[in-house]
Amino acid sequence: MADTTSMDTMEESSASQKDEGEIRIKLFSNIPQFSVTDKPIAVPRRLRRVHLSQMVNHLLQLDPPKTFDFVSNGNFIRSSLGGFIDSRGLQAEEILSVEFVEAMAPPEPPLEYIHDDWIASVSGHAPSGLTATGSYDNLVRVWTDAGECLGPLDGHEAVVNSVAWVPATDNDETVLLLASGSRDEKVRLWNIDSSGKSSCLWVGKGHKNGVNSVAVQPTGKMIASGGSDRNILLWATAGTSDEEQDKKKTNSKRRRTTQVTVEHSLGKLTGSGLSVTTVSWPERDTLYSGGEDHCLRIWDVELAKCKRNMVGSKVINEVALSKKNSLIAAAEFDGNIRMYDPRSDEAMQFCLSSHKRPVCTVVWSPENSNQLVSGSQDGEGNNLKIWDIRSRKIPIHNISGPKGKVFSVDWVSKTAILSGGEDCRLMVHPLESN
Secondary structure: OOOOHHHHHHOOOOOHHHOOOEEEEEEEOOOHHHOOOOOOEEEEOOOOHHHHHHHHHHHHOOOOOOOEEEEEOOEEOOOOHHHHHHHOOOOOOOOEEEEEEEOOOOOOOOEEEEOOOOEEEEEEEOOOOEEEEEEOOOEEEEEOOOOOEOOOEEOOOOOEEEEEEEOOOOOOOOEEEEEEEEOOOEEEEEEEEOOOOEEEEEEEEOOOOOEEEEEEOOOOOEEEEEEOOOOEEEEEOOOOOHHHHHHHHHHOOOOOOOOOEEEOOOEEEOOOOOOEEEEEEEEOOEEEEEEOOOEEEEEEOOOOEEEEEEEOOOOEEEEEEOOOOOOEEEEEOOOEEEEEOOOOOOOEEEEEEOOOOOEEEEEEOOOOOOEEEEEEOOOOOOOEEEEEOOOOOOOOEEOOOOOOOEEEEEEEEOOEEEEEEOOOEEEEEEOOOO
């Protein structure tokens, strides 16, 4: 059962003078095995989450008991019932519909894999269980789920700011591809075979300043890179065209060479006012970017045009689109995670506010449309948080483990969250499945 002590002590206070009397609530759940009476129940206004959870356990006769969260009008109840309805201007005479959901258990103590320098980027590959990291020692590393390092991928000449796995484009599961971008102004594509051996397939040159972020098209056929030169460059995963490759083969007959192929970009997306800090490519023809100009841009890749420019409040360090709810989460320099809805005229919808220092990274849950994880420059105990967007000021959990700034997180499966940062440790935070 999840530990409720820390969460309950954080819940917002209500006006105590108004917490006398009763309120009628109707409990329900969308989980079939948690069916309760649909008749309204009169309960004291002073009841809080812990008391409601005890009541549901009693009604369902659960043994062992479970911990529940409670949602009404699209928001978690984080105060007394009386405080909740008063703060939202609801009428005390109304019957309050309250959905109960099983609370997310806190992550278990993390597994740690030591690096020689700060970790700038982490990327998990769910099918294989591998995790890639990009580091300040100029190296890319690939780790197995057993904690074995398959060997550093050496080639970059500066900090590796970003790594991203390439989705498989055919049935060959014995070969994995990994993209990396570095402060050395280059993009590299790596090949990792089933034995763990790796090689660099090509190096992409075209940026005039450091590469801050790389993202891969869902088809696996293209890679995007965002740089401090204000440009987003597009690359073919397969490298040059078949015709050009045939020419190279003809010209190199009877010759063997170990020189890595140099690639040039297929195209460029221009218009960013300052450094492009982040790119995300969750949809085939649509790419998302954020930057130091405080703007979140949506690009039509085929037309090479910006479809929409949403002006934020601060530098945007990372963006992540949820395919389940269509919201774009932006990790911003002022410590907020802002939620943008590209379907709305008023794009910025709300903030998640608990971090006190710049938020460096944000990723949505692969399973739950309401949950995401963020990493920041806050101190230990506040630098890694799991959120539910129905609770906008209080995270579900502050994850323990990282001791310094968290520069990158990933959440590729329901079983674990990955993090890396200033303490030189790749951390795997195991999650309990409900």
